[in-house]
Amino acid sequence: MKTIIEPFRIKVVEPIRMTTRDEREDILQRADFNLFRIHADDVLIDLLTDSGTGAMSSLQWAGVMKGDESYAGARSWYALEESVRELTGFEHILPTHQGRASERILFELVGGPGLVVPNNNHFDTTRANIEHSGATAVDLVIGEGRDPRSRHPFKGNVDVAALERLIDERGRDAIPLVMITVTNNSGGGQPVSLENIRAVRAVCDRHRLPLFLDACRFAENAWFIKKREPGQSSRPVRDIVREMFGLCDGATISAKKDGLVNMGGLLLLRDPDLVRRADELLILTEGFLTYGGLSGRDLEAMAQGFREVVDEDYLHYRIRSTEYLGERLLRAGVQIVEPPGGHAIYIDAMAFAPHIPRERFPGQALAVALYRHAGIRACEIGSVMFGTGGNTPPMELVRLAIPRRVYTQSHIDYVIEAIEQVFAARDSLRGLEIVEEPPSLRHFTARFRETG
Amino acid sequence: MPSHRSWAEPWKVKMVEHLRMTTREERERVVAEAGFNTFLLPSQYVYIDLLTDSGTSAMSDRQWAGLLQGDEAYAGSMNFYHLENAVRTYYGYKHLIPTHQGRGAEHILSQLCIKDGQVVPGNMYFTTTKVHQELAGGRFADVIIDEAHDPNSEHPFKGNVDLAKLERLIRERGAKNIAYLSLETNVNMAGGQPCSMENIKATCALCHTHGISVYLDATRAVENAYFIRQREPGYANRSLAEILREICDQTDGATMSAKKDALVNIGGFLAVNDPELAERARNMVVIYEGLHTYGGLAGRDMEAMAIGIEESVHLDHMHARIGQVEYLGEQLMDAGVPIVRPIGGHGVFLDAASFLPHIPREQFPSQALAAALYVESGVRAMERGAVSAGRDHDTGKNIFPKLELVRLTIPRRVYTQAHMDVTAESVIALYQQREKIIGLTFTHEPEYLRFFQARFKPVQGDRVLLD
Numbered sequence: 001m002k003t004i005i006e007p008f009r010i011k012v013v014e015p016i017r018m019t020t021r022d023e024r025e026d027i028l029q030r031a032d033f034n035l036f037r038i039h040a041d042d043v044l045i046d047l048l049t050d051s052g053t054g055a056m057s058s059l060q061w062a063g064v065m066k067g068d069e070s071y072a073g074a075r076s077w078y079a080l081e082e083s084v085r086e087l088t089g090f091e092h093i094l095p096t097h098q099g100r101a102s103e104r105i106l107f108e109l110v111g112g113p114g115l116v117v118p119n120n121n122h123f124d125t126t127r128a129n130i131e132h133s134g135a136t137a138v139d140l141v142i143g144e145g146r147d148p149r150s151r152h153p154f155k156g157n158v159d160v161a162a163l164e165r166l167i168d169e170r171g172r173d174a175i176p177l178v179m180i181t182v183t184n185n186s187g188g189g190q191p192v193s194l195e196n197i198r199a200v201r202a203v204c205d206r207h208r209l210p211l212f213l214d215a216c217r218f219a220e221n222a223w224f225i226k227k228r229e230p231g232q233s234s235r236p237v238r239d240i241v242r243e244m245f246g247l248c249d250g251a252t253i254s255a256k257k258d259g260l261v262n263m264g265g266l267l268l269l270r271d272p273d274l275v276r277r278a279d280e281l282l283i284l285t286e287g288f289l290t291y292g293g294l295s296g297r298d299l300e301a302m303a304q305g306f307r308e309v310v311d312e313d314y315l316h317y318r319i320r321s322t323e324y325l326g327e328r329l330l331r332a333g334v335q336i337v338e339p340p341g342g343h344a345i346y347i348d349a350m351a352f353a354p355h356i357p358r359e360r361f362p363g364q365a366l367a368v369a370l371y372r373h374a375g376i377r378a379c380e381i382g383s384v385m386f387g388t389g390g391n392t393p394p395m396e397l398v399r400l401a402i403p404r405r406v407y408t409q410s411h412i413d414y415v416i417e418a419i420e421q422v423f424a425a426r427d428s429l430r431g432l433e434i435v436e437e438p439p440s441l442r443h444f445t446a447r448f449r450e451t452g
Numbered sequence: 453m454p455s456h457r458s459w460a461e462p463w464k465v466k467m468v469e470h471l472r473m474t475t476r477e478e479r480e481r482v483v484a485e486a487g488f489n490t491f492l493l494p495s496q497y498v499y500i501d502l503l504t505d506s507g508t509s510a511m512s513d514r515q516w517a518g519l520l521q522g523d524e525a526y527a528g529s530m531n532f533y534h535l536e537n538a539v540r541t542y543y544g545y546k547h548l549i550p551t552h553q554g555r556g557a558e559h560i561l562s563q564l565c566i567k568d569g570q571v572v573p574g575n576m577y578f579t580t581t582k583v584h585q586e587l588a589g590g591r592f593a594d595v596i597i598d599e600a601h602d603p604n605s606e607h608p609f610k611g612n613v614d615l616a617k618l619e620r621l622i623r624e625r626g627a628k629n630i631a632y633l634s635l636e637t638n639v640n641m642a643g644g645q646p647c648s649m650e651n652i653k654a655t656c657a658l659c660h661t662h663g664i665s666v667y668l669d670a671t672r673a674v675e676n677a678y679f680i681r682q683r684e685p686g687y688a689n690r691s692l693a694e695i696l697r698e699i700c701d702q703t704d705g706a707t708m709s710a711k712k713d714a715l716v717n718i719g720g721f722l723a724v725n726d727p728e729l730a731e732r733a734r735n736m737v738v739i740y741e742g743l744h745t746y747g748g749l750a751g752r753d754m755e756a757m758a759i760g761i762e763e764s765v766h767l768d769h770m771h772a773r774i775g776q777v778e779y780l781g782e783q784l785m786d787a788g789v790p791i792v793r794p795i796g797g798h799g800v801f802l803d804a805a806s807f808l809p810h811i812p813r814e815q816f817p818s819q820a821l822a823a824a825l826y827v828e829s830g831v832r833a834m835e836r837g838a839v840s841a842g843r844d845h846d847t848g849k850n851i852f853p854k855l856e857l858v859r860l861t862i863p864r865r866v867y868t869q870a871h872m873d874v875t876a877e878s879v880i881a882l883y884q885q886r887e888k889i890i891g892l893t894f895t896h897e898p899e900y901l902r903f904f905q906a907r908f909k910p911v912q913g914d915r916v917l918l919d
Binding site: 012014035036037038039040041042043046048049051052053054064065067068069070071072073074075078097098100101104125128129132262263279280283284285286287288289291293294295296297298438439440441444445 | 467469490491492493494495496498501503504506507508509519520522523524525526527528529530533552553555556559580583584587716717718731734735738739740741742743744746748749750751752753898899900901904905
């Protein structure tokens with residue numbers, strides 16, 4: 001069937017504010033052409049990120065009301081612990097206020113100068129936490145994962161031979177752990193196959209290395225496995241999720257994605273010694289072991305979110321609606337990273353506006369044009385975000401991240417129509433230059449000016 | 453509300469949460485499983501939870517409505533602007549950096565403002581604050597007045613800085629070796645004791661003369677403002693909002709756990725006036741907490757905080773708040789139970805050393821008293837004595853602070869007068885059989901902040917409270 005029916009109906013709505021083109025022109029000027037600087041209520045369709053922007057269910061809101069705010073030993077904590085144990089099989093679960101805190105605790109414990117941490121592609125906060133510890137973050141995604149036109153079904157896979165080479169060259173003692181990000185966010189939300197995770201596990205076993213998942217989008221990844229991997233189509237997603245977690249020694253999770261919540265994270269560990277040290281850091285910087293810097297209601301909402309996200313009707317709707325946006329853009333001639341990923345569509349901005357040179361930030365120019373034309377907020381992932389310190393990122397992309405359960409098909413149709421119109425007038429897109437930028441993470445606060 | 457001896461609450465109850473009663477046998481089993489540490493008790497076995505006033509408050513219907521208005525946009529959420537406006541209005545600082553809770557703000561301030569080997573003077577230590585200062589390379593130096601360490605002194609402002617001690621420290625160490633002064637309002641470890649406005653002004657003036665910045669721990673600054681209004685000449689007709697602003701205006705910035713005064717279950721912030729420091733803090737908050745327009749908080753939690761800040765400065769609210777704490781404290785004093793005087797803002801602090809003279813300090817009388825109170829009544833309190841103080845950073849020996857306390861901390865707007873009566877009766881009943889309480893010894897002792905996870909056993913037998 002062509003129609004993508006949502007496995008839910010709407011219980012609470014949030015009005016969005018229409019703006020005129022003149023108003024948006026003015027807002028852009030005041031924000032110095034940086035979309036992070038725009039107030040959220042000046043945005044019509046907000047596709048900046050899928051992180052923490054999802055709509056919770058009525059059962060999650062009921063959990064919010066049930067939240068036990070006791071500082072220690074809250075019922076809501078035991079509810080979360082039980083939900084996550086059942087989902088992942090992990091015994092030791094540490095709650096954190098969000099994913100980057102889980103990463104920071106992990107790499108404060110295992111990182112350090114001279115060490116190397118391989119991954120398919122490190123996400124920006126993961127990389128920052130690894131490098132902050134003095135270690136080096138290495139990306140080992142397969143070749144197809146770097147080619148935006150390749151239709152490989154598992155473009156997030158780790159290049160196992162390259163991993164073996166890295167271990168040979170650097171020695172196992174220089175590698176505190178091997179990581180796999182599911183789905184591979186920086187690579188376009190592309191999945192990793194179960195076969196690939198098993199192969200990496202085998203390499204880790206041979207060299208006695210721990211394997212960790214960056215599991216923010218574990219359920220979306222499991223759905224791709226079920227749909228695309230030979231022999232997996234009749235397995236329940238819950239089983240596949242259980243096997244993915246069963247293959248690793250630990251995981252960091254931002255629950256703001258597949259936990260279906262607005263705030264929260266987890267660190268899962270097996271090694272009891274690591275657990276003990278992580279507990280001390282957790283208390284110091286996040287909060288006591290049974291709340292980790294979250295309110296009781298957030299723990300409760302997370303417990304329920306992790307149950308809902310493995311519902312197969314939900315995952316079908318989720319992945320299919322992202323794919324729908326991607327298919328329609330491709331049909332209109334807009335180049336995107338193929339195949340469509342799980343949580344977002346990535347537009348190839350260099351193909352979209354070939355007349356804008358890379359030093360004039362074609363991705364930023366496209367993101368600005370989408371806001372100016374239609375009030376849509378997207379996120380540049382190219383030279384503004386990664387082009388500092390002499391680096392040239394492999395691609396100039398604009399990410400349209402889809403919040404979970406928030407926008408309807410008619411919102412997405414509006415986005416498609418707007419992009420088609422901007423595409424038709426693409427020759428009028430103008431490049432930008434940076435007027436002012438902070439020393440690090442400039443994409444959040446830099447100021448721009450339009451050029452020629 | 454009119455004047456009054458009554459402290460009747462300026463609200464009625466809108467939503468309730470069920471409590472569970474337990475039997476003494478059940479509690480004896482549970483406390484042993486928890487290693488005689490009240491932090492390790494599951495909350496479902498607790499009848500009246502006075503462990504902490506942090507994050508345990510009941511929110512108002514307006515705050516709950518604010519939760520539903522959460523704008524969960526990653527950048528530029530309107531709730532951030534509401535919060536920024538509330539902080540500027542009531543605390544007066546120019547730059548707001550939200551954090552997921554108070555320790556997130558302490559972490560950032562310590563990392564940015566302490567250089568290796570510097571001293572950080574303050575009016576008594578607080579557990580997490582001190583560890584953050586030490587991890588940043590600093591050393592805490594106590595400059596609180598001596599009366600603060602005496603549970604029987606009736607000094608009205610036992611949170612005051614001893615200016616002579618501070619001046620001596622500056623002279624001995626040199627101003628450039630002092631990172632900043634950390635000024636806590638309603639000093640927690642001293643028993644919720646306030647600073648006077650006169651002392652705050654003199655302290656800040658002294659620091660500023662030497663080019664030393666002052667950062668406020670504003671966690672309970674509104675409760676402090678209430679005491680200034682009650683006790684300090686010239687303030688009886690001023691609003692709490694005015695007094696709060698006057699406190700903040702003396703200082704250069706503040707760390708805040710909004711889980712106390714601001715009536716929310718999660719949230720905190722760092723607020724400063726220096727634009728350059730604010731910029732550095734924003735660059736750091738994005739790594740540890742979240743982008744500077746959410747700082748690791750959901751949009752809805754920023755909204756609840758903005759509303760809570762506004763509610764916290766209402767005089768009627770604070771009158772009922774402190775009135776309830778005093779009501780409990782007075783019942784205990786009337787029965788002869790030794791407590792820290794004057795009664796503090798956020799709780800009643802039992803003087804465990806006087807309560808249990810038969811238990812030596814090495815057997816942690818506060819820990820034993822908290823465990824025994826739970827066994828007796830299902831009331832959960834918190835140890836604030838030698839276990840909390842930890843070991844000396846350099847010698848590794850147990851620190852035995854002058855105050856060996858058990859804190860009965862009152863969550864805001866949660867418990868009724870009848871709950872306070874039950875608590876008072878339980879403590880008094882325990883006091884009458886105090887010689888049946890047995891001292892404790894460690895079976896597990898963590899390295900940092902040991903009080904959270906430590907486990908104990910009775911020094912003899914297997915029960916902390918005999919029949």
